[in-house]
Amino acid sequence: MGGKSTLLRxxxxxxxMAQGGS
Structure with a gap:
């Protein structure tokens, strides 16, 4: 499940970043 947690993060x-950059 560690991989899933990383993906979500x-x-x-x-x-x-997309919201902040935009």
Whole structure:
């Protein structure tokens, strides 16, 4: 499940960066 947690974290980070950058 560690991999899934990492994927979710990466997705959240990407979304945050996209919103912040935009």
């Amino acid at each position: 990466q997705t959240c980070l990407a979304a945050l």
